Amino acid sequence: MRKRMALLGLAAAGGVLLGRKWWQHRREEEAHVSQSEESYHQSGTRILILGAGFGGLSTALKLDQQFGPSDNVSILVVDRNNDMLFTPLLWTVASGRADPDNILIPIRAFQRGRHFHVLHAEVVGIDLENKRVHTSAGMRSYDILVIALGSHTTMPHLPGLEEYAFPFHTPADALELRNRLIDCIEAAHRTSDPEEKQAFLTFVVGGAGDTGVELAAIIHDYVTSGLAREYPWLVNHPVRVIVAGRADRILPTSNPGIAQKTRQVLESEGIEIHTGTSVKAVTATTVETSHGTIPSHTLFWAAGTTAPHVVKELPVHHAHNGAVFVDQYLRIPTHPDVYVLGDSAWAYDSATGNPIPATAQAALHQGNYLGKAIATVIRGGQPEPYEFKMLGHLVLLGRQTGVARIGDVTLTGLPAWVVWHLVYLLRIPSMTKRLQLTLNWVLSAILGRETGQIRLQTGTPLHQKMLELQTT
Ligand SMILES: Cc1cc2nc3c(=O)[nH]c(=O)nc-3n(C[C@H](O)[C@H](O)[C@H](O)COP(=O)(O)OP(=O)(O)OC[C@H]3O[C@@H](n4cnc5c(N)ncnc54)[C@H](O)[C@@H]3O)c2cc1C
Structure with a gap:
């Protein structure tokens, strides 16, 4: 019996070694063929x-x-950079459901078995x-x-904008967003002044295009759902999330039907939509708009790119x-x-x-x-002129809801949320990242979101200001 077990063990170890050798051999075969300039x-x-x-x-x-x-x-x-950023999934990092490296695909991974060179x-x-x-x-x-x-995100020359507004374009911005929301909630937790508490719990998003709308939904989702376990008192203190856009409707460049459906979903979640409204100036404690001043310590900026x-x-x-x-x-x-x-x-x-x-x-x-x-x-030929074929339009609007238009079909709520996740999971060009994302999404659904702060640059001017505000 013992002999048989030992033989089985040896056979298994041999199998693993052979498998490893075969895998290494395959990887060498697949290796990038042109290593030099x-x-x-x-x-x-x-x-x-x-x-x-x-x-x-x-x-x-x-x-x-x-x-x-x-x-x-x-x-x-x-x-x-040595990686490609899969921006459509940045929202899942901002809402504490994925790690930044889950959506960064190394460029060198695309070279395997191909002939193009890369210069970092x-x-x-x-x-x-x-x-x-x-x-x-x-x-x-x-x-x-x-x-x-x-x-990259445009920051127009408005008073206070460059100093106080947060952009949203990179994994670092997604982590900063989480840090900022948590800083504000901690500050609101500490103060006994109800007006100040409300100002800390008011988040304004400048820009009502796709990024602005999704940003507002993610902020609302993370504060009301992601952080609820750690800060249960939030249930009794209304969080205000406001989207301010200059145009007379949200998603001004999209299909009006999608814009209407998106507005309905956002309003049903309690997000305030201020269309026909321009941001005029920002201070540490206010956002001044063409329709009045909003007491708020946080403005996220998503109005255009350059x-x-x-x-x-x-x-x-x-x-x-x-x-x-x-x-x-x-x-x-x-x-x-x-x-x-x-x-x-x-x-x-x-x-x-x-x-x-x-x-x-x-x-x-x-x-x-x-x-x-x-x-x-x-090859000496004449190409066809470029024609664009839109496959669809997907908007993630927070916790288990969204809007999806594929062909002539428009979905809202949970079906749109599922389609959003499936489409981007299939489109991210890496099996490793697909597995990491799926695992993190499932774990966060069962165990809760990430609520720790990752300080990328402690002592940045904004962080210092926040600390000063909290102690005054
Ligand atoms: C938060 C967010 C969410 C989004 N969601 C969606 C979505 O759901 N669906 C969708 O279709 N689009 C979405 N977009 C838009 C999408 O990301 C862009 O339209 C797309 O990335 C544009 O592709 P690109 O190749 O032009 O630029 P990019 O993909 O940005 O690539 C530009 C590359 O150039 C490199 N680079 C730039 N400057 C230099 C330099 N000076 N030297 C060396 N390298 C440089 C950068 O490192 C980068 O790798 C989103 C954008 C953001 C910010």
Whole structure:
């Protein structure tokens, strides 16, 4: 019996070792084949892609499918980060249901078994005349340039805005949001002045587009549901969440039906919607709007995005937000060897003439188009003009509710919430991240949300101000 057990044990250990060897062998086979910059420089056609987000990476992946090693085409992707941020799932980090690294996919993971190169560097300038790009790792020349550098949140020059408002664009912002909400609740917990308590429990969001609306819903969800276990007294103190937008409806660039349904869901949760309202100024304790002053210690800013500086300073035709106007092939009209896509581009659908929305969905679609279009041009052909096909519109509105429009079908409530999670879980391009997210979502549903504060930079001016406010 003992002998049999020992044999079984040996067989199992052998199996594990063989399995490991096979797996290592597979990974070596799959390993990225071009490890050096040399082939890029020596190649017949050098394609330089700036930005490894939705637009840049999808262009690189599609181009990689089009060309083999013998085609004498080399592709170099440059990004300041070594990962791609899957922004649609940032809400689940902000609401304490996922970790920031669950939604960051290493760019090197996309290289396995493919031929494109990656340069981890900052793009500091683009010289269109001499066809070269200045990076923190030196100069890179190109034959074809693809600009996919995204955008960041615009902070207009309003009194106090830059000093007091919080943006929401990165995993660090998502953690700061959680920190801020908890700071305010702790401050409200301490004070015995009812007006001050209410001001600490009032959160204003500037901007009523997709980001502003989802932000308001997540703040409401985290404060009333995520933190309820640790701060049970919150049940008896109404939390105010206010969305202020300049346009006469929320989601002004979306389908009016979706906007109406979203408004109904937000109002049913008790979120206040102030349309036709501009934020005029911010202080440490107030948000001044065109319709009066709101006593509040917190303004989150989600009103518009702007192109990065290196894109804005290009000597070409720009839209109001610094994005580059491109033609129906996503090229800069004066520089036909330069393509721009995603949030950095101002493009129109060649079939309808409508502007293309600044979304991950559009950036991915444009990247797939560009990969094929550039390959067609290199082979001497003429690509089709770019047409945008919207797959759907998903809005997450907090705890087990949302609005989803797919084709002609609009869902609200729990079905929309489920569709939202399923779609983004399937779309995140990493099996590891899918597993991590699913596990964290399930655990947070059973055990509760993350309610600890992760201080990214203790002693920042904002944090200091908060401490001062709490002690005065
Ligand atoms: C909170 C939030 C939620 C969102 N939710 C959704 C959603 O649900 N659905 C949807 O479709 N869209 C959503 N979006 C919009 C979506 O994220 C963008 O439209 C999309 O990321 C644009 O893709 P892109 O390729 O243009 O830019 P990005 O994906 O932002 O990629 C730009 C890349 O360029 C790099 N980069 C920038 N400047 C430099 C530089 N100087 N040097 C080197 N590298 C640089 C960045 O590191 C980044 O990797 C959301 C956005 C936010 C902020």
